[in-house]
Amino acid sequence: MNFFIELPILHHSDTTNTFKNIGVDYNLSFCEVRNMIFYHINAISPYIDEETGIEYTNIHTNGIEYICTDKIDDLFKKISEISNNEKVCN
Numbered sequence: 001m002n003f004f005i006e007l008p009i010l011h012h013s014d015t016t017n018t019f020k021n022i023g024v025d026y027n028l029s030f031c032e033v034r035n036m037i038f039y040h041i042n043a044i045s046p047y048i049d050e051e052t053g054i055e056y057t058n059i060h061t062n063g064i065e066y067i068c069t070d071k072i073d074d075l076f077k078k079i080s081e082i083s084n085n086e087k088v089c090n
Contacts, residue, residue, distance in 0.1 A: 003082050007059070008069040009036045027051040033069055041079070046072045 010031040012020065019026040028049050043060040047067055057075045059066045068075060 004037050004039045005041075005079060005082055006035050006037045007075070008033045009059075010056070010067045010069065028054070028056070028067065036066065044068075044072060044075055044079075 010028055011034050013030060013032045016026050016030045018024075019030070029052060038059065038061060041059055041061050045058045045060065047056040047058045048054070049056065055071045057068045057070055057072045059068050070078070
């Protein structure tokens with residue numbers, strides 16, 4: 001990837017950090033959304049919140065996973081447009 005892309009990424013909020021620290025389950029709707037700029041993405045994969053059924057995308061980069069609020073098809077289109085890559089994955 002020889003370009004950069006800014007994406008909405010889920011981050012822990014004060015609430016989710018508290019829940020996490022005391023062992024209480026929570027769903028991703030309690031997280032905050034903040035934009036991050038990526039200069040390198042190794043892979044993307046679908047992620048579905050089992051509690052809510054909401055579709056997100058896992059972004060895999062340098063051994064770390066981030067959850068993007070975009071659905072995988074939408075994110076793939078964004079990346080393809082930026083990289084001028086017209087391939088379509090099914």
